[in-house]
Amino acid sequence: MNRFSASRKQIRALRLDRIATACFYGLGALVLLLIFWLLFTILGKGLPGITLSFLTKLPEEIDPGGGIGPMLFNSFYVLILSLIISIPIGVGAGIYMAEYAPKNRFTEVLRICVESLSSVPSIVFGLLGLAIFAELLGIGLTILGGAVSLAFLNLPMLARVTEEAVRAVPDDLRNASYALGATKFEVIRSVVLPVAMDGIVTGICLVAGRAFGESAVIILTAGLSTSGEMWDFNLFSPGETLAVHLWYVNSEAIVEDARQIADKSAAVLVFVVLLINLLFRVPLWFNNRKLKR
Amino acid sequence: MSMPVHQAGNLEGADSAPMPNRRRTRRFNKAFFLNKLFKNYFLFSILTLCAVLALVIFFIGRTAILVFGDVSPAEFFFSLDWTPEEGRFGAALFILNTLSLTLLTLIMAVPISVGLAILMAEIAPKWMKKAIRPVLDLLVGIPSIVYGYLGLTVLLPFLRELSGEGLGDGLLAAAIVLTIMILPTISRISDDAIGAVPKKYREAAYALGSTRLQVIFRVVLPAAGRGIVAAVILGMTRAIGETMAVVMVIGNTPQLAKTLFTPSSVLTSNIVMQISNVEFDSAWNYALHMMAFLLLLISFALILVIRYLGRKGGAES
Structure with missing residues (x-):
């Protein structure tokens, strides 16, 4: 007798389950379609018109046909500098939070610090860079200021992704390693990090992509202009990046082909970010192969 | 070794x-x-x-x-009149606009992105999950300024036609752009959190005769709650602090956003539009810094609230 009422409930639950499944699939399909449409719009509009001379030429103020050479170079330069500064500290902080942090008030404070820092809007880091480098040190808007401010922005995100990746490593692996007499650092270096590397590298990908396209920080700390030369490694010259250039072209430029330049710059930006993601993943594949063997 | x-x-x-x-x-x-x-x-x-x-x-x-x-706190926090040229610094409208923009964005973004995370982690077969994740990464890769540019050149004309109102810029345009921007952040991290739920929880629930939907909503989501909350925090902070995408579609007019299509301005967009035109030691500059400080306080406060909620939810389950 009970079976009848139970089975009616079951039928309802099953039907609900099926409807929900269909809804989830529909949602996924919609989002995927949207993403591909977005990428197609950006890349399709810009990529066909890109030539080598556009990528390497100096920009023009008045005549059409200017390039984006110095901005593209600055983008890479600032990105690499900021990663050099932020990866050792960010990953170290993440490892501390996942492996060392004891369960006490101090750790709780640290955690609140990390979360607060990751909630700090990028524009505020821009203001901080402005205050430190332009106001306090008096060196104006420079590549160095941009890179350091960008590194500040990267830090909490790096720490967070590292912590999550390290936490996802099963405890069994750690215990096995401890049982073999390894010290804590040996466990981290030879067991935890290789296993967590997948997640950490993915995190660094996200951070690098975000940093490459970051514009609010760079506008305030590295400025809206370049030194006007290609291959300018000087840390103290102004460093407008490609992302900032896209903003500049849209808001202040008076060249007649501003729209084309913007389209192409957007396409280059997105293309490079995709490329960065691919390049960062190459060492990952090797690592995976090593683990499987 | x-x-x-x-x-x-x-x-x-x-x-x-x-x-x-x-x-x-x-x-x-x-x-x-x-x-x-x-x-x-x-x-x-x-x-x-x-x-x-x-x-x-x-x-x-x-x-x-x-x-x-230079400005009394009461005027700064409660006046809706922002006319810095005449020395009137009322920042209340930016605060209200920022809050409503964030709320609107979350209303749209949270269901979509958590749904997507559930699809990836629980429902889709493995090959499909492997296909979706890289595609979401593509979305993360698109820089915010490009979102702003797309919003300006694609979304605004579309909204203009749809609503027939003015230029189409305002809260709704900004919220749509922000939704797309924070979607991968939230769903990716929620997905990780759901994936980290031990398999035995699910198996126990299935053994009791639950359907997959029941397992998802009664076992997996509560167990992954902390991670999902963290994901929403990350997405939210990105939405509140997002500057360049918002600045290009919101209209940049210092007035209260009474409708979805009122050209308006939020804290971030106003700072970035005006900071380069002001002198270091002017009341205007101080006011912009105060707005940045407010952004800081708002996001700190939100993090504390969500932490509190997360802890409470964790205790119940």
């Missing part, structure tokens, strides 16, 4: 017994030294992070507090 040590011990054991012992001590000393060194290094890293936070609060707060020398 253990292989070479083993072999070395065998070789040396052949002619002299105390030799491996001494080597081992030296090796142990090195291991313990490295262990200590790196422990301190990791601690130093996390303390550096805290120092950066202190720097942010100190530098922004120091300049921000000066605004109250």
